[in-house]
Each structure stands twice: as structure tokens, then as C-alpha cells.
Amino acid sequence: EPEVTQTPSHQVTQMGQEVILRCVPISNHLYFYWYRQILGQKVEFLVSFYNNEISEKSEIFDDQFSVERPDGSNFTLKIRSTKLEDSAMYFCASSEPSGSSYEQYFGPGTRLTVT
Amino acid sequence: QKEVEQDPGPLSVPEGAIVSLNCTYSNSAFQYFMWYRQYSRKGPELLMYTYSSGNKEDGRFTAQVDKSSKYISLFIRDSQPSDSATYLCAMINTGGGNKLTFGTGTQLKVEL
Numbered sequence: 001e002p003e004v005t006q007t008p009s010h011q012v013t014q015m016g017q018e019v020i021l022r023c024v025p026i027s028n029h030l031y032f033y034w035y036r037q038i039l040g041q042k043v044e045f046l047v048s049f050y051n052n053e054i055s056e057k058s059e060i061f062d063d064q065f066s067v068e069r070p071d072g073s074n075f076t077l078k079i080r081s082t083k084l085e086d087s088a089m090y091f092c093a094s095s096e097p098s099g100s101s102y103e104q105y106f107g108p109g110t111r112l113t114v115t
Numbered sequence: 116q117k118e119v120e121q122d123p124g125p126l127s128v129p130e131g132a133i134v135s136l137n138c139t140y141s142n143s144a145f146q147y148f149m150w151y152r153q154y155s156r157k158g159p160e161l162l163m164y165t166y167s168s169g170n171k172e173d174g175r176f177t178a179q180v181d182k183s184s185k186y187i188s189l190f191i192r193d194s195q196p197s198d199s200a201t202y203l204c205a206m207i208n209t210g211g212g213n214k215l216t217f218g219t220g221t222q223l224k225v226e227l
Contacts, residue, residue: 004158031213033213033214033215035215041219042203042217042218042219042220043159043203043205043215043217044217045214045215045216048212048213048214055212055213056212056213056214058214089156091158091159095213101213102147102149102164102207102209102213103161103164104161104213104215105161106151106158106159106160106161107158108157108158109156109157109158111156
């Protein structure tokens with residue numbers, strides 16, 4: 001069964017450093033998303049991406065964040081100048097380019113720890 | 116008022132029980148209502164979703180939406196220890212793109 005994969009599973013970084021979180025969406029999906037979940041809190045939307053551009057972003061997704069689809073399979077989230085409060089689980093999701101585009105399938109997540 | 120409210124639990128039931136999980140919401144523009152299951156330190160797994168009001172059944176799971184009351188439910192019949200997880204409701208306002216707005220999740224434990 002096709003699934004969304006994410007690497008690394010755990011990333012530890014020092015405050016102020018840049019990190020890149022990687023995702024491989026399901027192969028025939030064309031909508032891509034990033035969400036985050038701070039420990040003990042709800043899953044929050046960050047950004048959606050379609051046709052090589054951001055289609056929607058939340059207030060959280062400021063200039064510190066950027067997304068890219070560098071090739072036909074990967075989807076990345078870059079976080080610049082990381083802060084302690086960026087520590088969270090980051091989930092990538094993808095959905096089909098059709099009437100089922102509301103069915104979002106999530107990856108296992110990357111745990112980001114900023115020290 | 117939070118857009119989506121969900122009792123965090125924990126909810127503990129004996130094996131075989133019928134489980135009822137619920138969410139309320141404030142935004143009447145929500146049209147798609149999802150239920151995700153999340154095991155500890157894993158990604159959310161889509162269980163089922165409904166569009167607008169009504170019921171939907173899939174095996175042991177039934178989802179109900181009452182838009183007039185802004186209330187959604189997930190029922191699990193013949194609950195199993197493997198159902199122990201956190202259950203997240205999530206909603207989409209199609210006028211606002213495809214972003215999911217999640218509840219905080221209800222932690223369920225099904226005991227032998």
C-alpha cells in the first residue's frame with residue numbers, strides 16, 4: 001500500500017541553525033501539506049502546496065519557513081534560524097488531484113528538537 | 116471559542132464495548148468531517164470522513180454529523196485492545212482551501 005515517507009525520523013539541532021525536513025508523498029498525489037504538533041497540543045496546519053506553488057499558509061508559516069519540491073518525488077520544509085518553540089512533530093501529508101482531494105494521508109512525522 | 120473542541124479523555128472501556136467519541140465545532144462553514152486515529156509518536160491515519168450531515172458506516176466504525184447542532188460523532192462497535200489510540204476529529208471548510216482543522220484528540224484505552 002502506498003504511503004507517505006519522511007526523513008529523518010528525529011532531528012536535533014541547535015537554536016539558530018537551519019533544518020530541512022524531507023517528505024516523499026504518495027506518487028500520484030499532487031496536493032502536499034505540512035502540519036506540526038507541539039507535544040501535548042493539537043495538530044496545526046502550516047502550508048499547502050499545489051502546482052509548484054503555495055496554495056495556502058497559516059499565520060505560523062512566516063518568513064522563517066519555506067517549502068520546495070526540488071524534484072518529482074521530494075517535498076521539503078526548511079526552517080531557518082530555529083527557535084526553541086519550533087520543537088515539535090512535523091507531519092507531511094498528500095492528497096489526490098481529484099474529488100478525493102480532501103482525503104489527506106499523513107507520513108510518520110519528523111520529531112524536531114531544538115536545543 | 117475554539118473552532119473545534121474535543122474532550123481529551125482519557126477514555127477507558129472494556130473490550131467489546133461500544134465507544135462514542137465526539138467533537139463540537141463553531142464554524143458553520145465546515146463541510147467535510149474526518150476522523151483520524153493516531154498511535155503514540157506516529158502520524159495520523161485517516162479512518163473515514165463524511166460530507167455535510169448524515170451517517171457513514173465502515174466495518175465497526177460509524178461516523179455521524181449533525182450540522183444543525185455542530186456536533187460530530189464516531190462510534191466504534193466491539194472495541195478491541197488494538198483500537199487503543201488517540202482519535203482526532205478534523206474538518207475542512209472548502210471555501211478556505213483544503214486545510215484540516217483538528218480537535219485536540221481523545222485518548223482511548225480498550226482494556227482486556
